[in-house]
Amino acid sequence: MAETGGPQTQVRLQLTTRDRKLALPESLGPILVPSSLRRYALSTLVNNLLGTEKPIPLEFLINGSYLRTSVDDYLTAYGFSAETTLAVEYVRALVPPTHVASFEHDDWVSSVDVLSSSPSNARGDDNGHERILSSCFDGYLRIWNSSSQVLATSPSPSDGGHTSSVTSSKFLSPTKLVSSGLDRTVRVWKYRADGAEASGKVAPQLELYGHRGSVNSIAVHGHSNRILSASADHSVGVWSTSKSHAPEAPGNLLPSASARGSKRRKLDQSVTVPQRGPLSLLEAHTEAVSEAIFDSKEPTVGYSASWDHTVRTWDLVTSALVDTRTTSNALLSLTQLPELHLLAAGSSGKDVKLIDPRDAATTVSAMTLRGHYNAVVSLAKDPESEYGLISGSHDGTCRVWDVRSKRGGKDGMVGESIYTIERESAKGKGRIMAGEGVKVFGVCWDKALGIVSASEDKRVQINRGSGIVSQRSQTAA
């Protein structure tokens, strides 16, 4: 930077953070630094100012984007003069997620959910123990503790279990589960834990009928006891988990309606589980619906993503379609970044589209996250950062994204992943064609437990690298 003989260019930075533990005294004011500084040097500088015992790796944001080169390059790129005082926000750098444990199954695992022990989670139990719920292609749900012991397994088909692959399952509360299946049903279960560590029991409570195709995924809202389901039959189902509030089941869709089914059922069935129908079926999509979710602040609003390339917004009270956003690919997964007013939709086109569903939004896609080599079939929000996101793909990886890590592309803003989590079962094998044998089907991100993913490799894999855990990793580093 420095011209021959001249002094090095300097720039004034106003350093701020939202992390109270890392805040510099307000009296500090803007500081003058060489404009050639990069992230690492800035991180060292702030750590020195803070007087931290062990250095905390920091990232720097200028105008909502991460500093990836030098401050000088930034000034040049945006045409700022070195006279300006730059407002710079700093955040803890995410610690790379490392493998913690894998839970082995007998068959492909389709999805996973965590009952958090963190008190901020409304669903959390107060024992300080996480519970992991896995859904398996073998037709069973399993509840695990964090030391990879199975605490309970759902019953077999003859005892009221799913008659085909389980596609998704969620904790509605510490004692209630909801699942969906290729058998076109949504099921509600009671989970009773017998003592702290002993085995528990998963007992069928309700069988919900109404879908004509596989139920691909479900979302639950504990306070209102509502379920949203996404089905291959093009509809979104709205259901009550309460037997007394749910309408009668449609007779033509019960297993007893099929000649073959009734024969089998009479022979096999040992238990009778109450059967109910949907509160409503939301119809507008023209192809399979892959995922439906509740708005995290306003549970009377729902969103759905479909193979028909659209994300739709629904008023769940009136069942009215409120909004449709059309993208260029079949959409296979959906989650919300509520603080940013964005929806994230994973696509068959190997990317994640960030969509602002509000009326005022003028562009369909605010940003595209690129990097996966295959369809993106599962998404979850970072429990600790409004900007964080995890994606699971048929390429056999999960990717961690920070939507502030981005660059301008020829068709809008493009985000790049900050970490890639591979399957432990495929470590060192490089990229596997079509993700054969290691496709990720589901991913979930828990504050305490970390990133939990379900795969064709018959394992639930846990990777951790943030929050309290970061201190341990730093010691190792």
Added chain:
Amino acid sequence: NIDPESLLPKLPSPEELRPFPTTCGIIYRGHKGRVRSLSVDPSGLWLASGGDDGTVRVWQLDTGRQIWSVSLSSDEAVNVVRWRPGKDAFILAVAVGDHVYLCVPPICDPDLEGASLEVLDAGWGYSSSTSTTKLPLTWTRPSNKLSDNGVHALISLGHTAKTVSFHRRGDYFVTVCPAPSTPSSSAIAIHTLSKHLTQYPFRRRLKGGGPPQTAHFHPSKPILFVANQRSIRAYDLSRQSLLKILQPGARWISSFDIHPTSSAISGSDNLIAGSYDRRLLWHDLDLSPRPYKTLRYHQKAIRAVKFHPSGQYPLFADASDDGTVQVFHGEVVADMMSNARIVPLKVLKGHKVVGDLGVLDIDWHPVEPWIVSAGGDGTCRLWR
């Protein structure tokens, strides 16, 4: 001095012609031995496949999971699987050995399953009660073991059908038994689902070019196209007359397909044909009995050719024993005077060539620009 190249119309780059399939998304593994045939169902959710192991299998298209399978022969290959068009029923036709089986895989909802069984059951007893003319074969019910597993009707052709092709409305399908030993009078059969009726429209062998190879109905007119080794003939079924003879200039035609919007958009019919002697040919039927374009891109025989069926994507593809699927842009334009513009887009590589056999069959997804392929390597693959 004019460079002759500069007079040629400039072809757009593939990049401008997106979307089209570029990468292998899913591998479907389970068949023992070659997969000979595959078909995506009208809903776009299920993939059916059949092969040398005598089994027919149905897979969940978007996960690669096998959902259903049935073994139809211990020693003969499943040569063809084809879904009946239309979403009102869920019926799979399977040609294995000398038989054609009609299946309702037990994976759909009770309503659709009931409707499908009605379609298959309506014809029982029809032919015996209404017809006194010579009916060389009847449709029968398969064994209880098979019907418990979703196999509901059986046509015993007495000869091996290598192609099965449905009429767009789903009530008719045509089978072709190409073996030279098959009598000419029973090589081509038209089957009516609603009547359980099998008819033989041709008494004599088609002239010049050996036994018939494959046949398709026109997408909207009552016309049957039949290919033998060297020519493709169009017959008016209602008037029982020969309408047209196409001479693709290939030595041995393996397959052909008729453009889905033929007679609707351009007022003319467009057709592609593939040949064992490595040619891919585009015919505009109104222009000439000769192909408008001959493409030679493959190193080995072409086994299958197919237009995207939706009419929404101007795509077609072929499959070859060299192990590749090639994807092309081919837009049929409304202007009678101009020809379809053909641009090679992508070579899809992944199938291994096993015993000189590469890719044996392809099918497009009904609404997405995705294609599936069946390989001599025992796998099916989804490309998107």
